[in-house]
Amino acid sequence: MALLEELGLLKKSLGGETEPPAEQFQKQTEASFSKTVLSRGVDNRYLVLAVSIVQNEEGKHEKHLIITASQSLEYKELCILRNDWCSVPVEPGDIIHLEGDCLSDTWIIDEDFGYLILYPDMLISGTSIASSIRCMRRAVLSETFRSSDLATRQMLIGTVLHEVFQKAISNSFAPEKLQEFAFQTVQEIRHLKEMYRLNLNQEEVKQEVEEYLPSFSKWAGDFMHQYTSSDFPKMQLSLPSDGNNNNSTCNIEVINSLDIEESIWSPRFGLKGKIDVTVGVKIHRGYKTKYKIMPLELKTGKELNSIEHRSQLVLYTLLSQERRADPEAGLLLYLKTGNMYPVPANHLDKRELLRLRNQMAFSLFHRISKSAIEKEKTKLAPLPQIIEDQQSCKYCSQIGNCALYSRAVEQQTDDSSVPIGMLPKIKEETQHLKLTHLEYFSLWCLMLTLESQSKDNKKNHQHIWLMPASEMEESGSCIGNLIRTECVKTICDGQYLHNFQRKNGDIPVTNLMAGDRIILSGEERTLFALSRGYVKEINVTSVTCLLDRNVSVLPESTLFRLDQEEKTCDIDTPLGNLSKLMENTCVSQKLRDLIIDFREPQFISYLSSVLPYDAKDTVACILKGLNKPQRQAMKKVLLSKDYTLIVGMPGTGKTTTICTLVRLRRYIKTSRNSQKRKFADRSPLNP
Template sequence: MEQLGVLELLMEKSFWQEAEPPAEEFQKKVEAFSSKTVLSRGMDNRYLVLEVSIVQNEEGNHEKHLIITASQSLEYKELCILRNDWCSVPVEPGDIIHLEGDCIADTWIIDEDFGYLILYPDMLISGTSIASSIRCMRRAVLSETFRSSDQATRQMLIGTVLHEVFQKAISDSFAPEKLQELACQTVQEIRHLKEMYRLNLNQDEVKQEVEEYLPSFSKWAGDFMRKYTSTDFPQMQLPLPSDGNDNNATCNIEVIKPLDIEESIWSPRFGLKGKIDVTVGVKIHRGCKTKYKIMPLELKTGKESNSIEHRSQLVLYTLLSQERRADPEAGLLLYLKTGQMYPVPAKHLDKRELLKLRNQMAFSLFHRISKSATGKMTELVPLPQMIEEQQTCKYCSQVGNCALYSRAVEQQMDDNSVPIVMLPKIKEETQHLKLTHLEYFSLWCLMLTLESQSKDNKKNHQSIWLMPSSEMEPSGNCIGNLIRTKHVKTVCDGQYLHNFQRKNGAMPITNLMAGDRVILSGEERTLFALSRGYVKEINMTTVTCLLDRNLSVLPESTLFRLDQEEKNCDIDTPLGNLSKLMKNTDASQKLRDLIIDFREPQFISYLSSVLPHDAKDTVASILKGLNKPQRQAMKKVLLSKDYTLIVGMPGTGKTTTICTLVRLRRYIQISRNLQKRKFADQSPLSP
């Protein structure tokens, strides 16, 4: 563990600073943000917070007063008053906020009845994560932090297949024979077959389970689509906010047609992002009146619970929808197992409480590190408090990471408070780990977080919604004023070939090349991040892109912009791997022995135990052209039981060695399989 101590020493030297007074620290934060962040009034209403104070009003209630500015020079200032529960928003000087509401005489008032404050609006958080934070904020923050540690399951695969079958059917037909055909086609798609193989699932069993849902699909379509009169549709209770004091909430809902599938929306206005399963045109028949709305339709494959999490997700999707079109005022929640559909009105109270949860989550994700109490060390901060509901924790996908973070990070702090009832669970989840393993986790979690925050402050997607393409083009990372030409070609499911050219003039000088990842948006602010993909071909007149959505449904006159998808520091994979390294499995135990405890790798003594007996000539042919050091490296790798590091200066042939090694490994595997088959055929028990 001497090396771990060296790393800690380097950390201390790198991040050691004298403690600063809070006022001076906040002032530096304000100056840093104002120099590189776009501020504006109008639709964006992006403000920089200069001062925060708690004030007691005439009624004796406390208010939070913010001195804010949308001026880059910080000269023109306004006041924002947060009342009621909005006082709990953890806003600080130097923060960027977005305001919704009215500004009268340079004063914003955000209270329980009117207005919203969005903290760090450029941090786009998924509606699913926010909805999951209702029962446990800690789980939601962990899910955003350790994203790749969640393993796909049988239920997730079945759910994905069912979503796709329904989405195809709503654009085609819900006839029983058509549903059978769509189910068969979807189950046999390569990506689903690969997942079945990984999960060791039988294709026929998956198909059978999917087919059990199909009658409910037909039932739903029979209830809510293509009836003769408005009275044929089931009656529901749907009080729309725009109805005001109208007490008649009874209505008939008619789903006219799907307008989009898996519509991806980014909302820098509300700090949200998400994919809406189906966007549908709906007629609401109430008495002799009819309203037409475009609403989000959310599909659920699990138990029909009509739970607060499911309903909250719909409410957040109504906020997302406002980036593209008029406020839908409600969403539709459909349980595919039963065909039961629930209308979910989006009331101001619900949106207010969910946006407050979103702000708390954004604060926790933004402030993942801080100075220690002495001011001499940078350290990870505690996550939101553990809940004391053992039944909820029992089925939580993040229970392992929750206990691990508590033991490795939080329990090392003086002010740590862990619920006593949760201590046995924490011990159960982490008792297989040594102290050195916990220290390793804490250190590298901190290192990865520091790296992420450093690079995220420099590179992100903000330019797409903050800067017009004309200002971005000189950097070479954007091409604007594009129109779609030719027909969109479907390469395969989820990949569509698009051709673009400039509406006026030649292509600007650009850094974009074939193979670059890009984000395609409309020039209108309502069309942020329509699709993602990569450049297939680019020349002086046209650019061809392979995108994940078919944009032919948009008008031909739509103007587009292509932005290079900047490669931010992606810590999802290394954090996920760090989490897996700490799991209580044989594979993880072996890796901890090698990586953390520095057990020396072991090697086999003789090549004859690795190579087939009759492989001399074939192996010689594969090794032809390698020099002596390369052959020695090959031999060492073949003899390795654990790992081998191949080290060499640039140009010494490391890549050639690895490519040859892959060929040889493949040959060895094929030879072994043939030998096993030959042995099985010669066995007296074989048929």
């Protein structure tokens, strides 16, 4: 079944989408100047001045947009949205990007040609958009409460398998080499830390990883020429460029690996993502051979060949167009079996997925509901509607946040529309919360969202693709016209030391200094956001950076630019903590009692229950130099069961008190461990 057909069936089963209103309406506004650079061309940015729905000669509705790419707002153009594009929630004052042809200052976007990208500078991951197919609400919640998705055993195994395969495709799929790569990967510090957190045995993880290795060899034998002498498996793949050619049977041969975890930002389509492996392939059809560079997506779970997995590949073909020619298809590989599926990227599939992306961008952009009536309070906007699908909700990682947002935010207004069948589930997920807890969640969710929007509106990455380096250098936040010098040094996995010099002359006057976060891009449009990292050292002749990718694979003549990555308001952590605070656990219950319900903190009566019996002289030595209020604060902290607030004016010794407290805590812990060892040595059970 085609991807487009499956999308259509899913819409019907999940309630579909609203049709354009029958009556004609006109909606206009005074255009407020946007901070976004308006321009035509590849990175065109248009400001929407007015939106209206009209009826054409055939009696069908069209959405007409009056737009401008002029900074003076003087020159206006018309954009006509037809068919399903009428449902795009575009409003006056929005920024859009258009793909297609413009004739006589008129754009026509319909089901067969052209795309409209809403808020193109908001880059959304392909994974999030693919997950929105079945439930838009889950996708929006996942973007909002990112910290709530903790790594699991399956995720760790999947990460290790990805890395083993990526090492093999760049080196060798020989069985002994696969064993070596598996051993090396499991031994890496970051994976060992994750195993410790998940209480996993290293040998068990290695054994589970090794179960996949025969499938790796099977895939290499089927699709890589150097590992097989037999014919490649027959596959069904029709590329859009093949036209009406009825022969879809072909053989796919993977020639080489061009990149691993290629990170691409696409301001053309408002997308971002990391492609597992970028491969060069030969498509053999009869006596003809076609060479393509395609994204290869690795999956470690069940072999589903699902609409979400294939949609992700279609979106990756759009990402790939930022760096190279349209691949027209992607490859989906299930590592458990070694089976691979080609996924063609047709215009209709791209269209539907970009429309989903626009809906998601609209929901993320309009998280705050601002009333036209000044007296009404600013409030959180409703999320996309809850779907009535017990099976999907049962295994949804965002079910807690979904129910919480519904009760705390949406059900307090008239905009709430909850399917009757989901009311018991929402009650079950939130019945442990009091009204005060729900109000607390709503208030702080609103406050964090407001803070985020105020800062994000001022600072984003759009200058990288909309403004030349020479112009950004004037503000001191960019250095352009750089060439790479010396050899790249590998500090560790994911950290590479690069040295750059100005192609002509010295480094210009800049605000960049050691320790600043930077984004490395090429001066060419196809090479922006190649890597991220930190400035290690900078002087008048060179700049040394620690980057997360090795860019030495690019030609030596490549010109680079360094842009300062401005700090924005990161609300992921506080929103994640707010979500955890509302969980139905003993720890969260205790925190709610203290933070929201203002239960007074409890204290132990005597220090003797905290300090070791022979600690008097050592403690006196540690406390030497502290005044009486500092000693009292130390005592209160040691007696605390819950928390203690140390309050004081600047210069009154709060930092000194805390440092002394750390020393004392360390001594207490060491002393207790020593006593435990002595007790174990004296035990009659100890041989």
